[in-house]
Amino acid sequence: EFRRVLFRSLFNTLNNLYALTLKKSDKAPEIVLKLSEIMRYMLYECNERRVLLSKEIQYIHNYLDLERLRQPKDADITFTTQGHISEQMVAPLLFVPFLENSFKHGASGTTGDVEIRIQLTLRERELCFLVRNTVDNDIEIPAVIHLNGSGIGLKNVQRQLDLLYPGQYDLHTGKENGFFTAELK
Numbered sequence: 726e727f728r729r730v731l732f733r734s735l736f737n738t739l740n741n742l743y744a745l746t747l748k749k750s751d752k753a754p755e756i757v758l759k760l761s762e763i764m765r766y767m768l769y770e771c772n773e774r775r776v777l778l779s780k781e782i783q784y785i786h787n788y789l790d791l792e793r794l795r796q797p798k799d800a801d802i803t804f805t806t807q808g809h810i811s812e813q814m815v816a817p818l819l820f821v822p823f824l825e826n827s828f829k830h831g832a833s834g835t836t837g838d839v840e841i842r843i844q845l846t847l848r849e850r851e852l853c854f855l856v857r858n859t860v861d862n863d864i865e866i867p868a869v870i871h872l873n874g875s876g877i878g879l880k881n882v883q884r885q886l887d888l889l890y891p892g893q894y895d896l897h898t899g900k901e902n903g904f905f906t907a908e909l910k
Contacts, residue, residue, distance in 0.1 A: 735760065738791050752794055759787045767818075775814035778852075782806060782845065785820060789843070792828055800839040808847025816889045820845075820854055822882050823907050827858040837861070840904075853910045860905040879907075 738760055745753045766784050770776050789804055796802065827841045841858040879898060886894050886909075895910045 735763065738795075741795055756791065756794060759791050762787050763791070771817035773817065776817045778813040778815050778847075779810050781815055781817065781820065782810065784818075785824065785843070785845075788821075788824055792824075796828075796839060800841070802839075802841045802843075804843040804845075806845045806847075810847060813847070813852070815852070816885075819885075819889075820909075822879075823854065823856045823909070826905075826907065827856050851910060853908065855906070855908045857904050857906045859903055860900060861903070 738756065742753060742756045742760070745756065763784065766780065766787075770780055785804060789802060793800070793802055824843070827843070837859065839859060841856070843857075844853075844855045846853040846855075879896075883896060886896065896908070898905070898907045900906075
């Protein structure tokens with residue numbers, strides 16, 4: 726299911742790349758390179774049950790770089806990591822639904838300024854992944870957030886987590902003061 730979301734995102738990126746090539750934009754080669762890195766990761770790395778966290782972080786950087794090219798220039802998008810990243814392993818593409826939601830409901834669903842904050846923190850044997858994005862106050866965030874109409878929502882993410890990390894995770898989501906927050910530990 727995660728791959729369907731990714732391929733839809735890649736399809737959107739290709740459409741944006743096409744538009745940039747028509748404009749003869751200098752950004753087109755950068756998009757091709759990032760897209761190539763994402764596709765390489767998905768094809769060759771994600772077939773394993775676990776991948777290096779460092780590779781997943783690089784995937785997030787590439788994903789965000791592509792999104793930054795698609796978003797308004799004044800969109801405030803940050804990704805920070807804290808802690809010592811070495812040989813930790815995680816399930817591949819674990820964080821993608823949260824990234825997708827932040828752009829679909831944050832960047833695309835906000836009439837005002839766009840702010841997306843992503844933070845990955847490692848403390849001893851605990852990983853915390855936090856995504857916080859602006860959302861209009863009048864927008865009702867459903868219990869199940871669908872990603873790009875694909876039907877992958879937070880309940881499906883919880884099912885995936887139950888299979889991959891039974892009894893070893895906490896997932897909290899909420900909306901407050903114009904921000905939607907998802908935190909996975």
